Amino acid sequence: xxxxxxxxxxxxxxxxxxxxxxxxxxxxxxxxxxxxxxxxxxxxxxxxxxxxxxxxxxxxxxxxxxxxxxxxxxxxxxxxxxxxxxxxxxxxxxxxxxxxxxxxxxxxxxxxxxxxxxxxxxxxxxxxxxxxxxxxxxxxxxxxxxxxxxxxxxxxxxxxxxxxxxxxxxxxxxxxxxxxxxxxxxxxxxxxxxxxxxxxxxxxxxxxxxxxxxxxxxxxxxxxxxxxxxxxxxxxxxxxxxxxxxxxxxxxxxxxxxxxxxxxxxxxxxxxxxxxxxxxxxxxxxxxxxxxxxxxxxxxxxxxxxxxxxxxxxxxxxxxxxxxxxxxxxxxxxxxxxxxxxxxxxxxxxxxxxxxxxxxxxxxxxxxxxxxxxxxxxxxxxxxxxxxxxxxxxxxxxxxxxxxxxxxxxxxxxxxxxxxxxxxxxxxxxxxxxxxxxxxxxxxxxxxxxxxxxxxxxxxxxxxxxxxxxxxxxxxxxxxxxxxxxxxxxxxxxxxxxxxxxxxxxxxxxxx
Ligand SMILES: Nc1ncnc2c1ncn2[C@@H]1O[C@H](COP(=O)(O)OP(=O)(O)OP(=O)(O)O)[C@@H](O)[C@H]1O
Ligand SMILES: [Mg+2]
Numbered sequence: 001x002x003x004x005x006x007x008x009x010x011x012x013x014x015x016x017x018x019x020x021x022x023x024x025x026x027x028x029x030x031x032x033x034x035x036x037x038x039x040x041x042x043x044x045x046x047x048x049x050x051x052x053x054x055x056x057x058x059x060x061x062x063x064x065x066x067x068x069x070x071x072x073x074x075x076x077x078x079x080x081x082x083x084x085x086x087x088x089x090x091x092x093x094x095x096x097x098x099x100x101x102x103x104x105x106x107x108x109x110x111x112x113x114x115x116x117x118x119x120x121x122x123x124x125x126x127x128x129x130x131x132x133x134x135x136x137x138x139x140x141x142x143x144x145x146x147x148x149x150x151x152x153x154x155x156x157x158x159x160x161x162x163x164x165x166x167x168x169x170x171x172x173x174x175x176x177x178x179x180x181x182x183x184x185x186x187x188x189x190x191x192x193x194x195x196x197x198x199x200x201x202x203x204x205x206x207x208x209x210x211x212x213x214x215x216x217x218x219x220x221x222x223x224x225x226x227x228x229x230x231x232x233x234x235x236x237x238x239x240x241x242x243x244x245x246x247x248x249x250x251x252x253x254x255x256x257x258x259x260x261x262x263x264x265x266x267x268x269x270x271x272x273x274x275x276x277x278x279x280x281x282x283x284x285x286x287x288x289x290x291x292x293x294x295x296x297x298x299x300x301x302x303x304x305x306x307x308x309x310x311x312x313x314x315x316x317x318x319x320x321x322x323x324x325x326x327x328x329x330x331x332x333x334x335x336x337x338x339x340x341x342x343x344x345x346x347x348x349x350x351x352x353x354x355x356x357x358x359x360x361x362x363x364x365x366x367x368x369x370x371x372x373x374x375x376x377x378x379x380x381x382x383x384x385x386x387x388x389x390x391x392x393x394x395x396x397x398x399x400x401x402x403x404x405x406x407x408x409x410x411x412x413x414x415x416x417x418x419x420x421x422x423x424x425x426x427x428x429x430x431x432x433x434x435x436x437x438x439x440x441x442x443x444x445x446x447x448x449x450x451x452x453x454x455x456x457x458x459x460x461x462x463x464x465x466x467x468x469x470x471x472x473x474x475x476x477x478x479x480x481x482x483x484x485x486x487x488x489x490x491x492x493x494x495x496x497x498x499x500x501x502x503x504x505x506x507x508x509x510x511x512x
Contacts, residue, residue, distance in 0.1 A: 011062035035212035040411030041397035083165030095144035100125035250472035258289030272316030294474030302483035341427035361401035
């Protein structure tokens with residue numbers, strides 16, 4: 001009998017003639033945590049989709065040996081029965097169904113008469129959420145009630161409810177706060193005691209270093225190697241990933257800061273379902289031309305709600321008073337916002353950022369299409385040259401801009417959304433987690449872009465739960481906790497992660 005739970009051998013997967021995977025090997029022992037690393041578009045998600053039969057047997061070549069036997073699965077149901085459970089990079093929850101219904105989707109608990117036993121399902125779902133320190137989530141509420149890290153944790157609870165021998169986590173922490181991340185990492189470490197193995201995909205290499213027994217690296221669909229973490233370092237992994245050394249992380253450059261451009265007063269957002277509760281409570285701030293204002297806070301602090309209120313698409317009752325260049329403006333819809341020069345790169349690209357049915361190019365030029373209109377027709381040559389330029393500038397990895405946007409890897413979709421929002425040449429740019437799921441090299445590219453925009457005098461608001469990133473590129477940092485402003489710091493080199501976290505956790509006003 002082999003030592004391995006799983007052996008993938010020389011896997012090759014093509015999409016319309018282009019090899020996304022070109023001979024990949026991967027070995028996993030029972031109870032082992034294997035990190036899977038590679039740049040955006042390297043083929044990590046594709047490899048895991050081959051393993052879990054999202055890409056069924058027959059659509060790729062190579063061999064999968066599972067518990068010593070060839071596995072030729074054609075359906076996800078089959079791989080799940082074998083004990084392979086995947087949490088995808090893109091969330092797959094059904095917003096209208098409750099948290100518990102999502103967790104038990106396809107495996108509903110029925111009582112003897114065949115009627116769904118909601119009480120039992122809710123109780124089990126609550127227990128799974130409690131394991132993730134998420135007892136405050138009401139599992140009977142629709143998933144659409146929640147956002148950000150909580151959605152990711154619901155996905156993970158759903159996977160943990162199945163009987164996994166191998167759990168695949170594809171970028172599980174990109175939407176999690178530091179404390180949620182810690183809980184998840186502890187949980188992954190604990191899988192070993194239950195003899196559950198894990199393939200862990202992340203661009204956060206500190207996480208890989210902290211929890212992985214071995215690390216496999218792929219680059220451009222090629223297998224680079226798999227080695228014990230003990231024999232590696234983060235720098236070595238980066239070197240394997242990109243094939244060269246990366247020197248700096250943040251391209252900080254001095255830039256001039258001008259007059260106040262964006263003046264936001266008294267943003268208050270009520271919970272759409274429970275209007276007595278405030279998600280954002282009277283937040284005011286200003287941003288100057290060329291200034292990068294970082295907004296830090298724990299996940300669930302209200303940053304995303306605030307961003308959507310500023311962009312005119314917050315769903316619940318809210319009030320906000322926005323002044324642009326000293327004049328009060330009305331922002332009731334995203335169209336209003338864009339027409340005033342306020343653009344946003346949203347946190348949840350699947351829900352708000354991309355139009356899945358359109359091509360990559362069409363997505364990029366969506367917000368500026370009128371610019372290419374000539375006598376009622378679209379000047380396609382002009383549009384194409386702009387698209388080509390953006391794809392190069394952002395190094396979006398694709399065979400053709402005509403392909404569907406959903407054919408791009410996660411990080412490359414994110415780059416396309418950033419490109420789309422930069423094209424309208426905004427006055428104010430709101431970036432909500434702009435580097436979510438983006439690899440180390442591409443992060444640097446996005447930071448350079450943000451600096452370029454600041455130099456052009458654009459006022460930039462960047463929400464990020466990655467504190468090193470906030471500290472790495474912001475001129476000023478606004479700290480939000482529980483919907484209220486809890487700190488406003490100049491990032492002059494003395495600001496630290498600890499100061500930000502302490503501020504985030506320290507109440508300003510006593511609850512009435
Ligand atoms: N359905 C598809 N059709 C066409 N091409 C695809 C499809 N799915 C993936 N690809 C291509 O395969 C390559 C590998 O993509 P994959 O999603 O596996 O990358 P990844 O390593 O997970 O990247 P990321 O870190 O950005 O998530 C990319 O070039 C991608 O464009
Ligand atoms: Mg991926």
